[in-house]
Amino acid sequence: MNFPNWKRLLDISPESWLIAAAAALLSYLVLSAALRLIAGRIRALARRSETLPAQIAAEVLLHTNRFLLLLVALLIGFGTIDLTPNWSLWLEHGWVLALGLQIGLWLNRGIDLWLNRQTDSTAQTDQRNRATTTTLVFLLRLLVWVTVALAMLANLGVNVTALVASLGIGGIAVALALQTILSDLFASLAIAFDKPFEIGDFIIFGDTLGTVTHIGVKTTRIQSLSGERVVISNTELLKQTVHNYKYMQQRRVVFGFRLSYRTPVEQVEEISRVTRQIIESVEQTRFDRAHFKTFGDSALEYEVVYYVLSPDYNVYMDIQQRINLELMRACAARGVRFGHPLRVLQEAAAEEAALERPAAG
Numbered sequence: 001m002n003f004p005n006w007k008r009l010l011d012i013s014p015e016s017w018l019i020a021a022a023a024a025l026l027s028y029l030v031l032s033a034a035l036r037l038i039a040g041r042i043r044a045l046a047r048r049s050e051t052l053p054a055q056i057a058a059e060v061l062l063h064t065n066r067f068l069l070l071l072v073a074l075l076i077g078f079g080t081i082d083l084t085p086n087w088s089l090w091l092e093h094g095w096v097l098a099l100g101l102q103i104g105l106w107l108n109r110g111i112d113l114w115l116n117r118q119t120d121s122t123a124q125t126d127q128r129n130r131a132t133t134t135t136l137v138f139l140l141r142l143l144v145w146v147t148v149a150l151a152m153l154a155n156l157g158v159n160v161t162a163l164v165a166s167l168g169i170g171g172i173a174v175a176l177a178l179q180t181i182l183s184d185l186f187a188s189l190a191i192a193f194d195k196p197f198e199i200g201d202f203i204i205f206g207d208t209l210g211t212v213t214h215i216g217v218k219t220t221r222i223q224s225l226s227g228e229r230v231v232i233s234n235t236e237l238l239k240q241t242v243h244n245y246k247y248m249q250q251r252r253v254v255f256g257f258r259l260s261y262r263t264p265v266e267q268v269e270e271i272s273r274v275t276r277q278i279i280e281s282v283e284q285t286r287f288d289r290a291h292f293k294t295f296g297d298s299a300l301e302y303e304v305v306y307y308v309l310s311p312d313y314n315v316y317m318d319i320q321q322r323i324n325l326e327l328m329r330a331c332a333a334r335g336v337r338f339g340h341p342l343r344v345l346q347e348a349a350a351e352e353a354a355l356e357r358p359a360a361g
Helices: 006-011 014-049 052-062 066-078 085-125 130-155 161-177 179-194 234-238 265-280 313-333 348-360
Strands: 202-205 208-215 219-224 229-233 251-259 285-295 300-308
Touching (some): 014 052, 179 208, 219 234, 265 285
Antiparallel strands (some): 219 229, 251 300
């Protein structure tokens, strides 16, 4: 790496220094005004559209580092001076360092603003998990500054190939050692982005049903209906089919009943109409169908379908109980009996007697 000759600066005329100073001052004022103008326009657009990216972009531009802005202005001023090749090369390095650091600071500021928005949303609605958001922010910051550092080192002439290879090998070793933890971490990020469920949702997976109380970096905690807390790793949870009842607006109910074969055909037809009347008389229901379905082994089988216009399970059970009771009353009033399984027993003695008759003859 060749360092510039500082004595060369003494050979520059005062007029050139004055021109460079004026260019630097004018550049600083123009850049500052331009940033404020652009940020103001973006902020006005964000107020009209209420979009988060526009709000973040305006805040990021308004928090441009003044020292780096001054450095850029000085580089513009130095560019008006006729310098040696070594000095020109170092000016190019200065541009890369200034712009690289400023882009890194802009991205870091944007990540901070995004984190603040997410944590505020978590405090107000309790729908996002802070641990997952904080972990994501840390990974984004690490990625930004590692990229900026490698870019600046490469521009300064440092051979970063070996460094990148070392980071890659080290990353692979760490990933293998922390395979389970990283798997759960990325599963938590998938939950945060895809949102198959959120805190407060009632979910069912496997034989577990309950309310989500916490979504962590490694595990998700569920308060089950039976009272205990269920803790499951995020990776294992996403491998299963999860039923989320948060967006359930109505419940489809299918149930059946059986009537005796002694029921007259007129009453068999009438029971379907009576079942419809019973369901339509109950609030928060929508009737779909009621049919004499098939001839069963020991009874006439009916199938009924209706909708409960509420996701509440207790409401559904209250409605089903009322329908069952009304149906029993309607059948009792008509002398219709419900069907029940029949069991036919054949005694062994009768079989033996049947086998002995030909021999006796």
